[in-house]
Amino acid sequence: MTATAPAPAPAAFGLGHALRLGISRVGYEVRSYFRQGDTVFFTFLFPLLMLSIFSVAFSSIEFGQTPDGEPLTAAQYYLPAMLAAGVLLSGLQNLATDIAMEKGDGTLKRLAGTPLPVVGYFIGKIGQVLVTATLQAALIIVVAWLAFGVTLPTDPEAWLTFAWVFLLGVTTCAILGIGLSALPRTGKSATAVVIPIVLVLQFISGVYIQFSMLPEWLQNIANVFPLAWLAHGMRAVFLPDSYAAMEAGGEWNLTGILLVCGIWLVAGLVLTRLTFRWIRKDG
Template sequence: MSAPTATDPRATVPRSSVRRSVRLGAGRIRYELRAYFRQGDSVFFTFLFPLVFLTIFSVAFSTTDFGRDSAGTSVTAAHYYLPGMMAAGLLLTGMQNMAVEIAGERSDGTLKRLGGSPLPVFSYFLGKMGAVVVSGLLQAVLLLVVARVVFQVPLPTDPAKWATFAWIFLLGVATFAVLGIALSALPRSGKSATAVVIPITLILQFISGVYLPFSQLPTWLQNVAGIFPVKWLAQGMRSVFLPDSFRQAEQTHGWDLGGVLLATMIWLVVGLVLCRVTFRWIHRDN
Protein backbone atom coordinates (compact mmCIF):
# COMPACT_ATOMS: atom_id res chain seq x y z
CA MET A 1 0.00 0.00 0.00
CA SER A 2 1.40 3.40 -0.99
CA ALA A 3 1.99 6.08 1.63
CA PRO A 4 -0.35 9.12 1.45
CA THR A 5 1.10 12.01 -0.49
CA ALA A 6 0.82 15.73 0.22
CA THR A 7 -2.18 15.93 -2.16
CA ASP A 8 -3.82 12.79 -0.84
CA PRO A 9 -7.08 13.54 1.09
CA ARG A 10 -5.88 11.16 3.81
CA ALA A 11 -2.97 13.54 4.49
CA THR A 12 -4.83 16.83 4.19
CA VAL A 13 -7.94 16.10 6.26
CA PRO A 14 -6.21 16.11 9.67
CA ARG A 15 -4.34 19.30 8.80
CA SER A 16 -7.49 21.07 7.61
CA SER A 17 -9.29 19.85 10.73
CA VAL A 18 -6.63 21.45 12.93
CA ARG A 19 -6.83 24.69 10.96
CA ARG A 20 -10.61 24.70 11.32
CA SER A 21 -10.38 24.12 15.07
CA VAL A 22 -7.86 26.94 15.46
CA ARG A 23 -9.99 29.27 13.33
CA LEU A 24 -13.08 28.50 15.38
CA GLY A 25 -11.05 28.95 18.55
CA ALA A 26 -9.89 32.39 17.41
CA GLY A 27 -13.51 33.31 16.81
CA ARG A 28 -14.38 32.09 20.29
CA ILE A 29 -11.66 34.33 21.76
CA ARG A 30 -13.32 37.38 20.25
CA TYR A 31 -16.73 36.19 21.45
CA GLU A 32 -15.49 35.51 25.00
CA LEU A 33 -13.81 38.91 25.25
CA ARG A 34 -16.93 40.76 24.08
CA ALA A 35 -19.09 38.83 26.53
CA TYR A 36 -16.62 39.42 29.37
CA PHE A 37 -16.32 43.18 28.97
CA ARG A 38 -20.10 43.57 28.64
CA GLN A 39 -20.56 42.25 32.19
CA GLY A 40 -20.01 45.15 34.55
CA ASP A 41 -19.80 43.05 37.71
CA SER A 42 -17.22 40.68 36.21
CA VAL A 43 -15.13 43.56 34.91
CA PHE A 44 -15.12 45.27 38.30
CA PHE A 45 -14.49 42.22 40.50
CA THR A 46 -11.84 40.64 38.26
CA PHE A 47 -10.40 43.11 35.74
CA LEU A 48 -10.46 46.35 37.77
CA PHE A 49 -10.32 44.88 41.28
CA PRO A 50 -6.48 44.84 41.55
CA LEU A 51 -6.28 48.41 40.26
CA VAL A 52 -8.86 49.57 42.80
CA PHE A 53 -6.93 47.94 45.64
CA LEU A 54 -3.61 49.30 44.40
CA THR A 55 -5.14 52.78 44.50
CA ILE A 56 -6.62 52.27 47.96
CA PHE A 57 -3.38 50.94 49.46
CA SER A 58 -1.31 53.64 47.75
CA VAL A 59 -3.46 56.41 49.24
CA ALA A 60 -4.09 54.82 52.64
CA PHE A 61 -0.40 54.04 53.29
CA SER A 62 1.10 57.00 51.44
CA THR A 63 3.09 58.06 54.52
CA THR A 64 4.32 54.57 55.40
CA ASP A 65 7.93 53.63 54.71
CA PHE A 66 8.00 50.06 53.42
CA GLY A 67 11.79 49.96 53.20
CA ARG A 68 14.56 51.36 51.05
CA ASP A 69 16.39 50.29 47.92
CA SER A 70 20.18 50.03 47.55
CA ALA A 71 20.40 53.78 46.83
CA GLY A 72 18.53 54.62 50.03
CA THR A 73 15.32 55.67 48.25
CA SER A 74 12.12 54.95 50.16
CA VAL A 75 9.82 52.31 48.67
CA THR A 76 6.27 53.66 48.52
CA ALA A 77 3.07 51.77 49.15
CA ALA A 78 2.26 51.70 45.42
CA HIS A 79 5.70 50.26 44.67
CA TYR A 80 5.39 47.66 47.42
CA TYR A 81 1.88 46.48 46.52
CA LEU A 82 2.28 46.42 42.73
CA PRO A 83 3.70 42.84 42.62
CA GLY A 84 0.89 41.54 44.83
CA MET A 85 -1.74 43.17 42.66
CA MET A 86 -0.13 41.60 39.59
CA ALA A 87 -0.44 38.16 41.18
CA ALA A 88 -4.00 38.90 42.31
CA GLY A 89 -4.89 39.90 38.76
CA LEU A 90 -3.69 36.55 37.43
CA LEU A 91 -5.71 34.72 40.09
CA LEU A 92 -8.91 36.70 39.54
CA THR A 93 -8.81 36.87 35.74
CA GLY A 94 -7.71 33.27 35.45
CA MET A 95 -9.12 31.06 38.19
CA GLN A 96 -12.01 33.07 39.65
CA ASN A 97 -13.46 34.36 36.41
CA MET A 98 -13.00 31.05 34.59
CA ALA A 99 -14.63 29.03 37.38
CA VAL A 100 -17.63 31.33 37.72
CA GLU A 101 -18.18 31.63 33.96
CA ILE A 102 -18.03 27.91 33.21
CA ALA A 103 -20.22 27.05 36.20
CA GLY A 104 -22.79 29.54 34.91
CA GLU A 105 -22.61 28.16 31.38
CA ARG A 106 -23.09 24.64 32.69
CA SER A 107 -26.04 25.71 34.81
CA ASP A 108 -27.93 27.62 32.11
CA GLY A 109 -27.46 24.88 29.51
CA THR A 110 -24.88 26.65 27.37
CA LEU A 111 -22.31 23.89 27.81
CA LYS A 112 -24.88 21.22 27.01
CA ARG A 113 -25.77 22.98 23.76
CA LEU A 114 -22.10 23.46 22.86
CA GLY A 115 -21.36 19.82 23.69
CA GLY A 116 -23.95 18.76 21.13
CA SER A 117 -22.80 21.25 18.50
CA PRO A 118 -20.10 20.80 15.83
CA LEU A 119 -17.79 23.13 17.83
CA PRO A 120 -14.66 21.12 18.71
CA VAL A 121 -13.79 20.89 22.39
CA PHE A 122 -10.34 22.24 21.53
CA SER A 123 -11.90 25.39 20.03
CA TYR A 124 -14.03 25.99 23.11
CA PHE A 125 -11.08 25.83 25.48
CA LEU A 126 -8.85 27.78 23.09
CA GLY A 127 -11.43 30.55 23.22
CA LYS A 128 -11.53 30.49 27.02
CA MET A 129 -7.73 30.36 27.43
CA GLY A 130 -7.12 33.00 24.78
CA ALA A 131 -9.60 35.39 26.38
CA VAL A 132 -7.90 34.95 29.76
CA VAL A 133 -4.47 35.68 28.26
CA VAL A 134 -5.68 38.81 26.45
CA SER A 135 -7.67 40.20 29.39
CA GLY A 136 -4.83 39.36 31.79
CA LEU A 137 -2.33 41.17 29.58
CA LEU A 138 -4.59 44.23 29.31
CA GLN A 139 -5.00 44.20 33.07
CA ALA A 140 -1.23 44.00 33.64
CA VAL A 141 -0.59 46.88 31.22
CA LEU A 142 -3.23 48.99 32.95
CA LEU A 143 -1.67 48.31 36.36
CA LEU A 144 1.80 49.23 35.09
CA VAL A 145 0.61 52.43 33.42
CA VAL A 146 -1.29 53.63 36.48
CA ALA A 147 1.56 52.66 38.84
CA ARG A 148 4.10 54.55 36.75
CA VAL A 149 2.07 57.59 35.65
CA VAL A 150 -0.11 58.19 38.72
CA PHE A 151 2.05 56.89 41.57
CA GLN A 152 5.55 57.31 40.02
CA VAL A 153 6.54 53.71 40.71
CA PRO A 154 9.98 52.99 39.18
CA LEU A 155 9.69 50.11 36.71
CA PRO A 156 12.54 47.71 35.89
CA THR A 157 15.06 48.78 33.26
CA ASP A 158 16.87 45.43 33.08
CA PRO A 159 15.59 43.28 30.15
CA ALA A 160 16.20 40.17 32.26
CA LYS A 161 13.59 41.40 34.73
CA TRP A 162 11.02 41.72 31.96
CA ALA A 163 11.93 38.28 30.65
CA THR A 164 11.26 36.93 34.14
CA PHE A 165 7.96 38.79 34.21
CA ALA A 166 6.99 37.28 30.84
CA TRP A 167 7.44 33.64 31.84
CA ILE A 168 5.86 34.15 35.27
CA PHE A 169 2.88 35.89 33.66
CA LEU A 170 2.32 33.24 30.96
CA LEU A 171 2.84 30.33 33.34
CA GLY A 172 0.58 31.96 35.91
CA VAL A 173 -2.19 32.61 33.39
CA ALA A 174 -2.09 29.02 32.15
CA THR A 175 -2.01 27.56 35.66
CA PHE A 176 -4.88 29.62 37.05
CA ALA A 177 -6.96 29.09 33.90
CA VAL A 178 -6.82 25.29 34.13
CA LEU A 179 -7.41 25.45 37.89
CA GLY A 180 -10.44 27.62 37.18
CA ILE A 181 -11.78 25.03 34.75
CA ALA A 182 -11.33 22.34 37.40
CA LEU A 183 -12.86 24.51 40.15
CA SER A 184 -15.94 25.15 37.99
CA ALA A 185 -17.10 21.61 38.78
CA LEU A 186 -17.46 22.44 42.49
CA PRO A 187 -20.52 24.80 42.50
CA ARG A 188 -23.82 22.98 42.16
CA SER A 189 -25.32 25.82 40.11
CA GLY A 190 -24.40 29.05 38.42
CA LYS A 191 -26.16 31.05 41.16
CA SER A 192 -23.92 29.54 43.86
CA ALA A 193 -20.70 29.87 41.86
CA THR A 194 -19.62 33.25 43.24
CA ALA A 195 -20.44 32.17 46.81
CA VAL A 196 -18.22 29.10 46.38
CA VAL A 197 -15.34 30.52 44.35
CA ILE A 198 -14.78 34.04 45.73
CA PRO A 199 -14.08 32.97 49.35
CA ILE A 200 -11.45 30.53 48.06
CA THR A 201 -9.66 33.21 46.05
CA LEU A 202 -9.89 35.74 48.91
CA ILE A 203 -8.35 33.34 51.43
CA LEU A 204 -5.54 32.47 49.02
CA GLN A 205 -4.76 36.16 48.51
CA PHE A 206 -4.67 36.99 52.21
CA ILE A 207 -2.36 34.11 53.16
CA SER A 208 -0.06 34.51 50.13
CA GLY A 209 1.39 37.97 50.70
CA VAL A 210 -0.90 39.83 48.33
CA TYR A 211 -2.53 42.18 50.86
CA LEU A 212 -0.35 41.54 53.91
CA PRO A 213 3.47 41.46 54.06
CA PHE A 214 4.28 37.76 53.76
CA SER A 215 7.16 37.96 56.25
CA GLN A 216 4.77 39.16 58.95
CA LEU A 217 2.57 36.07 58.74
CA PRO A 218 3.11 33.23 61.26
CA THR A 219 5.58 30.60 60.07
CA TRP A 220 2.93 27.88 60.01
CA LEU A 221 0.70 30.04 57.80
CA GLN A 222 3.62 30.77 55.47
CA ASN A 223 4.14 27.01 55.17
CA VAL A 224 0.45 26.48 54.36
CA ALA A 225 0.54 29.25 51.76
CA GLY A 226 3.63 27.65 50.21
CA ILE A 227 1.48 24.70 49.16
CA PHE A 228 -0.51 26.88 46.77
CA PRO A 229 0.62 28.69 43.60
CA VAL A 230 -0.52 32.20 44.57
CA LYS A 231 2.30 32.57 47.08
CA TRP A 232 4.90 31.58 44.51
CA LEU A 233 3.58 33.85 41.78
CA ALA A 234 3.43 36.80 44.19
CA GLN A 235 7.03 36.02 45.17
CA GLY A 236 8.05 35.86 41.53
CA MET A 237 6.40 39.22 40.84
CA ARG A 238 8.22 40.73 43.82
CA SER A 239 11.50 39.57 42.31
CA VAL A 240 10.65 41.61 39.20
CA PHE A 241 9.37 44.85 40.70
CA LEU A 242 10.95 45.19 44.16
CA PRO A 243 14.60 46.04 44.86
CA ASP A 244 16.89 43.04 45.39
CA SER A 245 17.36 44.06 49.03
CA PHE A 246 13.78 42.89 49.68
CA ARG A 247 14.73 39.29 48.97
CA GLN A 248 15.83 38.97 52.60
CA ALA A 249 12.20 39.31 53.67
CA GLU A 250 11.22 36.14 51.81
CA GLN A 251 10.81 32.87 53.67
CA THR A 252 14.06 31.47 52.20
CA HIS A 253 15.81 34.88 52.16
CA GLY A 254 15.90 34.80 48.36
CA TRP A 255 13.62 35.09 45.36
CA ASP A 256 13.95 31.34 44.65
CA LEU A 257 12.76 31.58 41.04
CA GLY A 258 13.50 27.89 40.60
CA GLY A 259 10.95 27.17 43.32
CA VAL A 260 8.47 29.52 41.62
CA LEU A 261 8.87 27.60 38.36
CA LEU A 262 8.66 24.17 39.98
CA ALA A 263 5.67 24.91 42.21
CA THR A 264 3.70 26.55 39.41
CA MET A 265 4.49 23.76 36.95
CA ILE A 266 3.29 21.19 39.49
CA TRP A 267 0.01 23.04 39.90
CA LEU A 268 -0.34 23.35 36.13
CA VAL A 269 -0.06 19.57 35.81
CA VAL A 270 -2.44 19.07 38.75
CA GLY A 271 -4.91 21.44 37.12
CA LEU A 272 -4.75 19.61 33.79
CA VAL A 273 -5.37 16.28 35.53
CA LEU A 274 -8.29 17.71 37.51
CA CYS A 275 -9.76 19.19 34.33
CA ARG A 276 -9.60 15.81 32.65
CA VAL A 277 -11.24 14.10 35.63
CA THR A 278 -13.87 16.64 36.68
CA PHE A 279 -14.96 18.56 33.58
CA ARG A 280 -18.45 17.69 32.33
CA TRP A 281 -20.69 19.45 29.81
CA ILE A 282 -23.52 18.88 32.31
CA HIS A 283 -23.63 17.83 35.97
CA ARG A 284 -23.86 14.09 36.50
CA ASP A 285 -27.17 14.49 38.32
CA ASN A 286 -28.75 16.50 35.47
Protein backbone atom coordinates in the same frame (compact mmCIF):
# COMPACT_ATOMS: atom_id res chain seq x y z
CA MET B 1 -25.79 3.35 -16.01
CA THR B 2 -25.75 6.70 -14.28
CA ALA B 3 -22.51 8.05 -13.00
CA THR B 4 -22.49 8.60 -9.28
CA ALA B 5 -20.81 11.74 -7.96
CA PRO B 6 -18.00 11.00 -5.57
CA ALA B 7 -18.85 11.55 -1.93
CA PRO B 8 -17.36 14.72 -0.46
CA ALA B 9 -14.28 14.24 1.63
CA PRO B 10 -15.05 14.20 5.33
CA ALA B 11 -14.25 17.41 7.18
CA ALA B 12 -11.14 17.39 9.27
CA PHE B 13 -12.01 17.42 12.94
CA GLY B 14 -8.53 17.00 14.32
CA LEU B 15 -6.35 19.27 16.42
CA GLY B 16 -5.97 21.81 13.61
CA HIS B 17 -9.75 22.16 13.38
CA ALA B 18 -10.01 22.61 17.16
CA LEU B 19 -7.26 25.24 17.10
CA ARG B 20 -8.97 27.22 14.35
CA LEU B 21 -12.33 27.19 16.10
CA GLY B 22 -10.73 27.98 19.46
CA ILE B 23 -8.74 30.93 18.14
CA SER B 24 -11.78 32.30 16.34
CA ARG B 25 -13.76 32.02 19.59
CA VAL B 26 -11.28 34.13 21.60
CA GLY B 27 -12.74 37.35 20.20
CA TYR B 28 -16.26 36.27 21.17
CA GLU B 29 -15.15 35.40 24.69
CA VAL B 30 -13.34 38.75 25.14
CA ARG B 31 -16.39 40.71 23.98
CA SER B 32 -18.65 38.70 26.29
CA TYR B 33 -16.27 39.35 29.19
CA PHE B 34 -16.34 43.13 28.82
CA ARG B 35 -20.13 43.15 28.46
CA GLN B 36 -20.51 41.82 32.03
CA GLY B 37 -20.15 44.81 34.35
CA ASP B 38 -19.80 42.81 37.56
CA THR B 39 -17.16 40.55 36.04
CA VAL B 40 -15.15 43.51 34.75
CA PHE B 41 -15.24 45.16 38.18
CA PHE B 42 -14.45 42.16 40.35
CA THR B 43 -11.78 40.57 38.12
CA PHE B 44 -10.43 43.34 35.87
CA LEU B 45 -10.60 46.57 37.90
CA PHE B 46 -10.51 45.20 41.45
CA PRO B 47 -6.68 44.88 41.71
CA LEU B 48 -6.29 48.42 40.36
CA LEU B 49 -8.81 49.68 42.90
CA MET B 50 -6.98 47.93 45.76
CA LEU B 51 -3.62 49.28 44.59
CA SER B 52 -5.06 52.81 44.60
CA ILE B 53 -6.56 52.36 48.08
CA PHE B 54 -3.35 50.96 49.60
CA SER B 55 -1.19 53.58 47.87
CA VAL B 56 -3.27 56.42 49.31
CA ALA B 57 -4.01 54.91 52.73
CA PHE B 58 -0.36 54.00 53.44
CA SER B 59 1.25 56.94 51.63
CA SER B 60 2.90 58.17 54.83
CA ILE B 61 4.52 54.80 55.59
CA GLU B 62 7.97 53.85 54.27
CA PHE B 63 8.33 50.24 53.19
CA GLY B 64 12.12 50.41 52.93
CA GLN B 65 14.50 52.03 50.49
CA THR B 66 15.38 51.73 46.83
CA PRO B 67 19.01 51.18 45.74
CA ASP B 68 19.23 54.98 45.24
CA GLY B 69 18.32 55.60 48.86
CA GLU B 70 14.81 56.79 48.04
CA PRO B 71 11.92 55.60 50.26
CA LEU B 72 9.99 52.65 48.92
CA THR B 73 6.38 53.76 48.68
CA ALA B 74 3.25 51.75 49.37
CA ALA B 75 2.45 51.78 45.64
CA GLN B 76 5.86 50.27 44.81
CA TYR B 77 5.45 47.63 47.50
CA TYR B 78 1.88 46.61 46.60
CA LEU B 79 2.33 46.66 42.82
CA PRO B 80 3.73 43.07 42.64
CA ALA B 81 0.98 41.77 44.92
CA MET B 82 -1.80 43.33 42.84
CA LEU B 83 -0.30 41.96 39.63
CA ALA B 84 -0.28 38.45 41.13
CA ALA B 85 -3.84 38.90 42.44
CA GLY B 86 -4.94 40.05 39.00
CA VAL B 87 -3.64 36.83 37.45
CA LEU B 88 -5.57 34.79 40.02
CA LEU B 89 -8.79 36.76 39.53
CA SER B 90 -8.60 36.80 35.72
CA GLY B 91 -7.80 33.11 35.52
CA LEU B 92 -9.13 31.07 38.41
CA GLN B 93 -12.03 33.18 39.71
CA ASN B 94 -13.24 34.36 36.31
CA LEU B 95 -13.24 30.97 34.58
CA ALA B 96 -14.51 28.98 37.58
CA THR B 97 -17.58 31.20 37.97
CA ASP B 98 -18.11 31.82 34.26
CA ILE B 99 -18.06 28.17 33.23
CA ALA B 100 -20.20 27.13 36.21
CA MET B 101 -22.80 29.71 35.17
CA GLU B 102 -22.67 28.52 31.56
CA LYS B 103 -23.39 25.01 32.81
CA GLY B 104 -26.27 26.30 34.89
CA ASP B 105 -27.97 28.38 32.18
CA GLY B 106 -27.66 25.71 29.51
CA THR B 107 -24.97 27.38 27.39
CA LEU B 108 -22.69 24.34 27.52
CA LYS B 109 -25.59 22.05 26.72
CA ARG B 110 -26.25 24.06 23.57
CA LEU B 111 -22.54 24.12 22.66
CA ALA B 112 -22.50 20.32 22.90
CA GLY B 113 -24.69 20.25 19.79
CA THR B 114 -22.35 22.44 17.75
CA PRO B 115 -19.13 21.53 15.90
CA LEU B 116 -17.09 23.27 18.63
CA PRO B 117 -14.88 20.62 20.31
CA VAL B 118 -14.01 20.79 23.99
CA VAL B 119 -10.40 21.71 23.15
CA GLY B 120 -11.62 24.62 21.03
CA TYR B 121 -13.83 25.79 23.90
CA PHE B 122 -10.85 25.69 26.29
CA ILE B 123 -8.66 27.58 23.81
CA GLY B 124 -11.29 30.30 23.58
CA LYS B 125 -11.52 30.62 27.37
CA ILE B 126 -7.76 30.55 27.97
CA GLY B 127 -7.21 33.01 25.13
CA GLN B 128 -9.75 35.36 26.70
CA VAL B 129 -7.92 35.14 30.04
CA LEU B 130 -4.58 35.84 28.37
CA VAL B 131 -5.94 38.92 26.56
CA THR B 132 -7.78 40.38 29.55
CA ALA B 133 -5.00 39.59 32.05
CA THR B 134 -2.44 41.24 29.76
CA LEU B 135 -4.59 44.37 29.43
CA GLN B 136 -5.15 44.38 33.17
CA ALA B 137 -1.45 44.05 34.01
CA ALA B 138 -0.55 46.81 31.55
CA LEU B 139 -3.20 49.09 33.07
CA ILE B 140 -2.00 48.43 36.64
CA ILE B 141 1.65 49.07 35.73
CA VAL B 142 0.89 52.26 33.79
CA VAL B 143 -1.31 53.68 36.57
CA ALA B 144 1.32 52.79 39.21
CA TRP B 145 3.96 54.55 37.11
CA LEU B 146 2.00 57.65 36.10
CA ALA B 147 -0.30 58.22 39.08
CA PHE B 148 1.86 56.98 41.96
CA GLY B 149 5.39 57.51 40.66
CA VAL B 150 6.45 53.88 40.88
CA THR B 151 9.93 53.26 39.48
CA LEU B 152 9.80 50.49 36.89
CA PRO B 153 12.68 48.08 36.16
CA THR B 154 15.11 49.10 33.43
CA ASP B 155 16.90 45.75 33.22
CA PRO B 156 15.63 43.62 30.29
CA GLU B 157 16.26 40.49 32.38
CA ALA B 158 13.72 41.70 34.94
CA TRP B 159 11.07 42.12 32.24
CA LEU B 160 11.91 38.68 30.86
CA THR B 161 11.32 37.25 34.34
CA PHE B 162 8.03 39.14 34.51
CA ALA B 163 6.97 37.72 31.12
CA TRP B 164 7.50 34.03 31.94
CA VAL B 165 6.12 34.31 35.50
CA PHE B 166 3.05 36.11 34.14
CA LEU B 167 2.44 33.62 31.30
CA LEU B 168 2.98 30.61 33.56
CA GLY B 169 0.66 32.12 36.16
CA VAL B 170 -2.08 32.93 33.66
CA THR B 171 -1.97 29.44 32.15
CA THR B 172 -1.93 27.70 35.53
CA CYS B 173 -4.74 29.78 37.01
CA ALA B 174 -6.87 29.41 33.87
CA ILE B 175 -6.54 25.62 33.87
CA LEU B 176 -7.29 25.49 37.61
CA GLY B 177 -10.32 27.73 37.04
CA ILE B 178 -11.69 25.30 34.45
CA GLY B 179 -11.16 22.42 36.89
CA LEU B 180 -12.69 24.32 39.82
CA SER B 181 -15.81 25.10 37.77
CA ALA B 182 -17.00 21.55 38.52
CA LEU B 183 -17.26 22.33 42.24
CA PRO B 184 -20.36 24.61 42.36
CA ARG B 185 -23.56 22.60 42.17
CA THR B 186 -25.43 25.34 40.31
CA GLY B 187 -24.57 28.50 38.41
CA LYS B 188 -26.20 30.62 41.11
CA SER B 189 -23.89 29.21 43.79
CA ALA B 190 -20.71 29.72 41.74
CA THR B 191 -19.66 33.04 43.28
CA ALA B 192 -20.52 31.84 46.80
CA VAL B 193 -18.22 28.83 46.33
CA VAL B 194 -15.34 30.36 44.38
CA ILE B 195 -14.88 33.84 45.88
CA PRO B 196 -14.18 32.67 49.48
CA ILE B 197 -11.45 30.34 48.16
CA VAL B 198 -9.88 33.20 46.22
CA LEU B 199 -10.08 35.60 49.18
CA VAL B 200 -8.44 33.16 51.60
CA LEU B 201 -5.61 32.50 49.14
CA GLN B 202 -4.99 36.25 48.78
CA PHE B 203 -4.85 36.86 52.53
CA ILE B 204 -2.42 34.01 53.25
CA SER B 205 -0.23 34.55 50.16
CA GLY B 206 1.18 38.00 50.86
CA VAL B 207 -1.22 39.99 48.68
CA TYR B 208 -2.82 42.18 51.37
CA ILE B 209 -0.52 41.38 54.29
CA GLN B 210 3.29 41.36 54.11
CA PHE B 211 4.21 37.71 53.64
CA SER B 212 7.12 37.78 56.11
CA MET B 213 4.72 39.00 58.85
CA LEU B 214 2.62 35.85 58.64
CA PRO B 215 3.32 32.93 61.01
CA GLU B 216 5.77 30.42 59.57
CA TRP B 217 3.18 27.63 59.57
CA LEU B 218 0.81 29.81 57.55
CA GLN B 219 3.59 30.68 55.11
CA ASN B 220 4.24 26.97 54.65
CA ILE B 221 0.56 26.37 53.85
CA ALA B 222 0.49 29.31 51.40
CA ASN B 223 3.62 28.03 49.66
CA VAL B 224 1.74 24.89 48.66
CA PHE B 225 -0.43 27.01 46.35
CA PRO B 226 0.65 28.93 43.24
CA LEU B 227 -0.48 32.43 44.29
CA ALA B 228 2.24 32.85 46.93
CA TRP B 229 4.86 31.93 44.33
CA LEU B 230 3.40 34.27 41.72
CA ALA B 231 3.54 37.12 44.22
CA HIS B 232 7.10 36.07 45.06
CA GLY B 233 8.05 36.21 41.37
CA MET B 234 6.49 39.64 40.91
CA ARG B 235 8.36 40.95 43.97
CA ALA B 236 11.58 39.65 42.42
CA VAL B 237 10.85 41.83 39.40
CA PHE B 238 9.63 45.07 40.98
CA LEU B 239 11.27 45.23 44.43
CA PRO B 240 14.96 45.90 45.22
CA ASP B 241 17.22 42.86 45.59
CA SER B 242 17.64 43.69 49.28
CA TYR B 243 14.05 42.53 49.82
CA ALA B 244 15.07 38.99 48.97
CA ALA B 245 16.35 38.71 52.55
CA MET B 246 12.73 38.85 53.75
CA GLU B 247 11.70 35.90 51.61
CA ALA B 248 11.81 32.27 52.68
CA GLY B 249 15.41 31.13 52.22
CA GLY B 250 16.62 34.74 51.95
CA GLU B 251 16.70 34.79 48.14
CA TRP B 252 14.53 35.01 45.06
CA ASN B 253 13.60 31.40 44.37
CA LEU B 254 12.56 31.45 40.71
CA THR B 255 13.06 27.69 40.42
CA GLY B 256 10.41 27.21 43.09
CA ILE B 257 7.93 29.16 40.96
CA LEU B 258 8.51 26.83 38.01
CA LEU B 259 8.22 23.75 40.21
CA VAL B 260 5.07 24.64 42.17
CA CYS B 261 3.18 26.23 39.28
CA GLY B 262 4.22 23.36 36.99
CA ILE B 263 2.82 20.80 39.45
CA TRP B 264 -0.46 22.72 39.77
CA LEU B 265 -0.68 23.10 36.00
CA VAL B 266 -0.43 19.33 35.52
CA ALA B 267 -2.87 18.73 38.39
CA GLY B 268 -5.31 21.19 36.83
CA LEU B 269 -5.11 19.44 33.47
CA VAL B 270 -5.81 16.07 35.10
CA LEU B 271 -8.70 17.54 37.14
CA THR B 272 -10.17 19.16 34.04
CA ARG B 273 -9.90 15.93 32.07
CA LEU B 274 -11.69 13.99 34.82
CA THR B 275 -14.43 16.47 35.72
CA PHE B 276 -15.34 18.61 32.71
CA ARG B 277 -18.58 17.71 30.94
CA TRP B 278 -20.77 19.67 28.56
CA ILE B 279 -23.70 18.47 30.64
CA ARG B 280 -23.58 17.63 34.34
CA LYS B 281 -24.12 13.95 35.09
CA ASP B 282 -26.69 14.89 37.73
CA GLY B 283 -28.36 17.50 35.48
